[in-house]
Amino acid sequence: MIRKSMTEHIPVRPLSDFPAGSRIRIVDIEAGRGLKNRLASLGLLPDAPIGVIRNDGAGQVIVSVKNSKIILGRGMSHKVFCVQQ
Amino acid sequence: MFSNSGLRAENDVNPSNPKQTLTVALAGNPNSGKTTLFNALTGARHHVANYPGVTVETMEGTVRHKGIEIRLVDLPGTYSLTAYSEEELLARHFIVEQHPDVVVDVLDASNLERNLYLAAQLIEMQVPLVLAFNMSDVAHSRGLEFDLPQMEILLGARIVPMTATRGEGIEQLLDAVVQTAAQENRRIVAISYGREIEQELDGIEEVLKPYASALPRRYPLRWVALKLLEGDQEVQGWISQPDVCGRVEAAHQRLRTIFRDHPEITVAERRYGFISGACQETIKSTVQIRHDFSDWIDTVLTHRYLGLPIFAVLMFGVFYLTFRVGAWPMGWLERFFVWLGVQITQHWPLESYGWLRSLVVDGVIGGVGGVLIFLPNILLLFLGIAFLEDTGYMARAAFIMDRIMHKIGLHGKSFIPMLIGFGCSVPAIMATRILENRRNRLATMLVIPLMSCGARIAIYAIFAAALFPDYLRGPMMWLIYVIGIVLAIGCIQLLRRTLLKGETIPFVMELPPYRLPTLKGLAIHMWDRGWMYLKKAGTIILALSIILWAAISYPQPPAASLEGLSSSSQQQAVLQYSLAGRIGKALEPVVAPLGFDWKIATALIGASVAKEVFVSQLSIIYALGDTAENAEALEEHLRSDYTPLQGFCVMLFCLITAPCAATVAVTCRESGAWKWAALQYFGLTALAYGITFIVYQTGRLIF
Numbered sequence: 072m073i074r075k076s077m078t079e080h081i082p083v084r085p086l087s088d089f090p091a092g093s094r095i096r097i098v099d100i101e102a103g104r105g106l107k108n109r110l111a112s113l114g115l116l117p118d119a120p121i122g123v124i125r126n127d128g129a130g131q132v133i134v135s136v137k138n139s140k141i142i143l144g145r146g147m148s149h150k151v152f153c154v155q156q
Numbered sequence: 157m158f159s160n161s162g163l164r165a166e167n168d169v170n171p172s173n174p175k176q177t178l179t180v181a182l183a184g185n186p187n188s189g190k191t192t193l194f195n196a197l198t199g200a201r202h203h204v205a206n207y208p209g210v211t212v213e214t215m216e217g218t219v220r221h222k223g224i225e226i227r228l229v230d231l232p233g234t235y236s237l238t239a240y241s242e243e244e245l246l247a248r249h250f251i252v253e254q255h256p257d258v259v260v261d262v263l264d265a266s267n268l269e270r271n272l273y274l275a276a277q278l279i280e281m282q283v284p285l286v287l288a289f290n291m292s293d294v295a296h297s298r299g300l301e302f303d304l305p306q307m308e309i310l311l312g313a314r315i316v317p318m319t320a321t322r323g324e325g326i327e328q329l330l331d332a333v334v335q336t337a338a339q340e341n342r343r344i345v346a347i348s349y350g351r352e353i354e355q356e357l358d359g360i361e362e363v364l365k366p367y368a369s370a371l372p373r374r375y376p377l378r379w380v381a382l383k384l385l386e387g388d389q390e391v392q393g394w395i396s397q398p399d400v401c402g403r404v405e406a407a408h409q410r411l412r413t414i415f416r417d418h419p420e421i422t423v424a425e426r427r428y429g430f431i432s433g434a435c436q437e438t439i440k441s442t443v444q445i446r447h448d449f450s451d452w453i454d455t456v457l458t459h460r461y462l463g464l465p466i467f468a469v470l471m472f473g474v475f476y477l478t479f480r481v482g483a484w485p486m487g488w489l490e491r492f493f494v495w496l497g498v499q500i501t502q503h504w505p506l507e508s509y510g511w512l513r514s515l516v517v518d519g520v521i522g523g524v525g526g527v528l529i530f531l532p533n534i535l536l537l538f539l540g541i542a543f544l545e546d547t548g549y550m551a552r553a554a555f556i557m558d559r560i561m562h563k564i565g566l567h568g569k570s571f572i573p574m575l576i577g578f579g580c581s582v583p584a585i586m587a588t589r590i591l592e593n594r595r596n597r598l599a600t601m602l603v604i605p606l607m608s609c610g611a612r613i614a615i616y617a618i619f620a621a622a623l624f625p626d627y628l629r630g631p632m633m634w635l636i637y638v639i640g641i642v643l644a645i646g647c648i649q650l651l652r653r654t655l656l657k658g659e660t661i662p663f664v665m666e667l668p669p670y671r672l673p674t675l676k677g678l679a680i681h682m683w684d685r686g687w688m689y690l691k692k693a694g695t696i697i698l699a700l701s702i703i704l705w706a707a708i709s710y711p712q713p714p715a716a717s718l719e720g721l722s723s724s725s726q727q728q729a730v731l732q733y734s735l736a737g738r739i740g741k742a743l744e745p746v747v748a749p750l751g752f753d754w755k756i757a758t759a760l761i762g763a764s765v766a767k768e769v770f771v772s773q774l775s776i777i778y779a780l781g782d783t784a785e786n787a788e789a790l791e792e793h794l795r796s797d798y799t800p801l802q803g804f805c806v807m808l809f810c811l812i813t814a815p816c817a818a819t820v821a822v823t824c825r826e827s828g829a830w831k832w833a834a835l836q837y838f839g840l841t842a843l844a845y846g847i848t849f850i851v852y853q854t855g856r857l858i859f
Contacts, residue, residue: 111424112236130559144663
């Protein structure tokens with residue numbers, strides 16, 4: 072499932088684990104095809120660099136990607152796997 | 157990423173002599189300023205266009221430019237053109253079926269990369285394209301400089317920089333539209349997806365060729381092949397030929413092994429590759445802004461502890477505006493309708509067509525006027541909401557409320573319509589449009605009547621005042637509101653577990669940048685919604701008012717029996733003799749277990765059109781005449797006829813029971829099906845009956 076990360080030896084964690092202020096990069100998204108497509112249209116796809124703007128440890132997460140801000144539901148944030156940049 | 161070999165001339169484009177009327181579709185991301193541009197182009201000359209079978213609305217308008225009439229269609233804002241949502245499908249179908257002469261893609265120039273993703277898909281569809289780089293002022297202030305001529309070559313489309321809010325670039329955009337429509341040899345840019353994917357696309361296109369004529373819509377074959385590779389559900393539905401399916405499946409397998417991901421994700425990556433390739437060559441960033449203002453505001457407005465109080469204050473502001481400031485024009489309208497009724501009564505002798513006078517005064521003016529007086533409130537409420545939406549705050553409010561709303565199975569945004577419901581259910585149900593998810597929206601819509609609306613205050617006030625001591629009146633009203641909220645939460649839970657089951661759709665939403673709304677935009681926003689309220693609820697209310705009027709006026713008792721009675725006693729006698737009075741009496745055994753008598757039952761029939769009618773009906777029944785000064789006398793009567801328990805049961809029943817006619821009409825319209833309005837109507841009535849029954853019967857045992 073998790074691609075590219077194995078060779079890099081950087082810990083891959085779900086987006087929900089990264090505190091506000093983190094600069095991270097998406098490694099993989101675990102979602103159905105329709106949802107993956109929708110996320111891609113918002114700029115959230117593997118290899119995209121994103122910034123965590125708000126993550127209070129519960130509730131929705133706000134990230135910045137390609138100059139825009141996106142709110143992700145908590146459940147969604149567990150399924151976006153990222154590495155520290 | 158971008159291949160020069162992809163540039164080629166297409167043979168069969170527009171005819172050589174320019175057309176006198178053009179159809180132009182406006183596409184673009186949500187928050188790209190598309191609607192602002194549409195409004196700037198068309199002004200007030202637009203109307204809502206509905207397409208059969210879709211609840212998504214598009215706006216249409218016309219604009220004349222240099223002798224050419226341009227029909228503009230504002231497609232719903234989308235991020236892409238997949239089959240993922242109704243909006244995207246509508247946009248896609250329009251582009252293919254209606255063959256617009258030009259598609260204008262509106263982009264936020266300050267956020268080009270993401271916005272170009274939709275443009276890339278329009279390029280794939282090979283449509284005549286003009287790119288409107290909106291918000292060029294913002295882009296400029298961020299230090300972005302574009303090499304537009306080079307970009308036009310790379311993207312194969314005319315580019316017009318503009319600032320729609322100030323009307324800058326409108327003329328140039330229309331020029332570009334007209335020129336693009338007249339262009340004969342349009343260059344088609346092909347996005348390169350890389351050798352492996354291109355090979356598979358060629359292969360699929362090859363097997364598709366024999367079936368090209370059988371395709372239901374006129375899409376380019378290359379595009380159909382691409383969509384098949386992407387696993388687009390709609391396009392897959394057109395193709396059942398085993399050889400094509402087998403070829404697509406094989407391509408899928410091969411690409412999955414090469415890229416270790418679904419082909420559509422690889423394709424998406426390549427689109428972004430194409431975009432960033434084009435952007436790298438043509439965009440220069442002269443200033444490096446690290447923290448923009450919007451980030452700073454967000455840290456305050458979405459703050460863990462500050463966010464909620466700020467939200468509460470803003471909401472209070474909206475409500476204050478709606479109900480306090482709105483009370484003045486409401487009073488004027490109310491006085492106007494009373495005056496109008498009096499004028500007609502005075503100048504229209506009862507002897508000539510007395511029944512028609514009664515129909516006009518009591519039925520039409522009483523009924524329709526009763527709805528029209530809410531128009532100022534509704535316009536102000538929509539103004540407040542438009543302001544919060546246009547500034548970008550609404551998305552933040554949704555974020556703040558989400559943690560609370562999530563617990564009851566709804567998204568944060570549902571909070572906004574529910575809050576409006578305390579004012580009036582009609583605009584509240586219309587406000588559910590801000591919810592993208594249909595199940596979420598339906599659930600919210602169906603329970604909104606449980607948010608006790610302003611019209612019901614009149615009922616609570618009179619019963620609480622008549623039957624409860626001073627110190628209990630406040631708590632009783634409060635209790636009714638709380639019961640409404642608790643029941644709403646319960647109903648949502650029930651609906652989400654039964655009829656509206658289904659996993660909670662993963663929540664993803666763009667947080668729009670903060671913007672200063674324009675007066676014109678706010679006015680158009682407010683008026684569009686206000687007009688819908690007037691038109692739809694107004695026609696239904698008119699019809700039902702006439703029916704209700706007939707039911708409380710006919711059949712009339714013989715004239716002899718009314719002789720010598722005072723005018724209020726005459727009213728009482730007419731009502732008792734009328735259809736409504738008879739139904740009320742007939743209903744008595746049905747409502748007796750709830751502690752109600754025929755008088756309450758008759759008043760409830762009136763309340764089914766508009767809740768506030770309940771009190772005026774009771775006044776007539778007690779032969780007090782239909783005037784507000786009689787409130788105290790009515791309280792006396794209620795005190796002698798009913799126990800506090802019965803009074804509480806009336807309040808409870810009125811809280812829960814069937815919503816008013818306007819609400820039913822609006823639920824029907826907004827849900828797109830009668831069955832949801834029927835479910836709301838009968839479901840709430842049954843719930844009201846059940847709960848009131850339990851409360852009354854239990855109460856009788858205790859007291």
